[in-house]
Amino acid sequence: xxxxxxxxxxxxxxxxxxxxxxxxxxxxxxxxxxxxxxxxxxxxxxxxxxxxxxxxxxxxxxxxxxxxxxxxxxxxxxxxxxxxxxxxxxxxxxxxxxxxxxxxxxxxxxxxxxxxxxxxxxxxxxxxxxxxxxxxxxxxxxxxxxxxxxxxxxxxxxxxxxxxxx
Numbered sequence: 700x701x702x703x704x705x706x707x708x709x710x711x712x713x714x715x716x717x718x719x720x721x722x723x724x725x726x727x728x729x730x731x732x733x734x735x736x737x738x739x740x741x742x743x744x745x746x747x748x749x750x751x752x753x754x755x756x757x758x759x760x761x762x763x764x765x766x767x768x769x770x771x772x773x774x775x776x777x778x779x780x781x782x783x784x785x786x787x788x789x790x791x792x793x794x795x796x797x798x799x800x801x802x803x804x805x806x807x808x809x810x811x812x813x814x815x816x817x818x819x820x821x822x823x824x825x826x827x828x829x830x831x832x833x834x835x836x837x838x839x840x841x842x843x844x845x846x847x848x849x850x851x852x853x854x855x856x857x858x859x860x861x862x863x864x865x
Contacts, residue, residue, distance in 0.1 A: 723757045
């Protein structure tokens with residue numbers, strides 16, 4: 700029932716607005732209507748529906764107050780006028796917070812990506828080292844005896860690396 704009343708109310712408002720436009724001399728689409736046509740429209744509307752309110756005279760637009768910007772209140776600002784201050788944005792804090800969170804997420808994503816790349820490089824390096832070690836350790840001569848030259852060279856490399864560190 701509530702919806703029906705709202706539809707009726709809205710249609711009454713639209714009808715009264717259309718009548719107001721007709722009284723002020725504007726027809727459909729904002730076209731100016733002559734006085735003869737206006738009187739004819741008013742008579743037709745009186746026949747259709749009994750008047751509930753007394754017709755109001757059309758409102759005149761008030762003239763601009765003296766001292767406003769130019770004639771009619773329009774135009775450029777005078778030289779002594781203060782600049783118009785911008786309205787404060789009511790969502791400024793929320794927007795700044797959202798921007799900060801967005802930047803923080805991007806930074807975290809970049810850091811995770813960098814850490815993943817570093818771990819991948821270290822894993823590849825370790826795999827390469829293990830492969831080289833296993834190749835050297837598994838070498839054998841024609842009789843199946845281990846090749847001691849490669850093993851001794853690996854031990855020598857380890858000792859030299861330790862002496863450089865410590």
